[in-house]
Amino acid sequence: MEEKQLSQAEAQQRVEQIHAFQQEVMTLEQEGIVAIAPEQRDAVQSYHHSLLDKFSSIYDIDTNLRAKQLTLGMKIASLLGALAMAISLFFLFYQFWGYLSTAIQVAILITAPVSLFLLSLHLAQKEKSAYFSKIAALVSLSCFVLNLGMLGQIFNISPSPNAFLVWAAFAFFIGLCLQRSVIVIFCYCQHQ
Template structure:
């Protein structure tokens, strides 16, 4: 057995496969489809028992339904604990900050995130579940963000978008060190904001006003979506999903906004032409995302594409019919459009199932 080469997610999938196999075997035996000897049954059960024990010891995976429920509770508790600790440190700094001289302030600001980072990395190496390491990592990130903000106040440094790049770098470091998806999302948000701010300044606007032009997020959205194609995330649970979903939101949400408020676009066309162009782009991209997700077996891409396709469709139907159509007819037509979409998706699903059976 080479379970040591597995990630925790792979180990959990192997456990789930064992339980699914056991349930299917029981069903087949009860229905008289398959019968195996007692010797073979004992051999398989013994192998599975040893394998489950090994996986549980090496990867801290959930081997039954009760442990899965407890794991969910532990994840929620660790998230709330990390947020509470971060808020505690934030208010502690501001409560006693004025009583400290400048050298002490700088020392605290520099050492706090560094020591917490070392602690989180140590805990990540020692613990399989990494709940405590993720708490330490989130608190370390909070201290680091507070670090740059407070140092800027102490030395009267002019605010700049470069702080977002530094926060993103530290966030990526913590996320990959502790396998923390929340920190990865924070890092992606920071680096995307930094790129959008830079694009805004190159276009001649002040960096704080980068959100006034939704087109600023198109380039970072494309970059973030493509990154998982060049980085191996086999050892990091759900990182690919975070990259793709966040990138799609950064792409589709600005398009949705521009499809309804074209006057805030960089384009100098008439407003109705801008809105019409972005509506067409939104439909085309969301449909393409659904197709790509089905082809690559990216469920998160399919679901996100479906959500935005429906949003584009319903906003367009609202523009067409809301003003002149009776409201009961309007919502009735919305219901019919939902049934039509359901029928289409069902046919696509059935064709995919038929292809899978044929293979």
């Protein structure tokens, strides 16, 4: 029998189906509704175990509760790491900003978000979990937001209420390129 190629979300859904099936069979056996022969139970458990091993080697999925908790912790840590990097970058810019010429300031402001965006694309292709690509993408977004303000100050441009729309468009672009919902959610929040 030929298996179709699953996406990561479909594989995670299949893992949750397996766990729900195992719990339901255990409940049915405890209540005396059904009795499964030991050899059948062993065959099903062996099949599920091999399927879970296969999914965990191919996809970055959570095969048990501990893995789900670890994934949630890593998502929170990567978000906090991205915020910390963005804040430190912000203060680094303001620390040394006056010592740089206008041409260097503009070059830094243009290349920082673009290079971080390209880094996030590269990291997204290299790693399965995408924690580092999310960090680079969020720092790229914060650089972009900072850079619009800084370019406005350098060239004495008055702030525009449409800046939120531009930030949201960039966030949406990054989110679509990386298929990351956190960034798309930021875009949606900026637009509201």
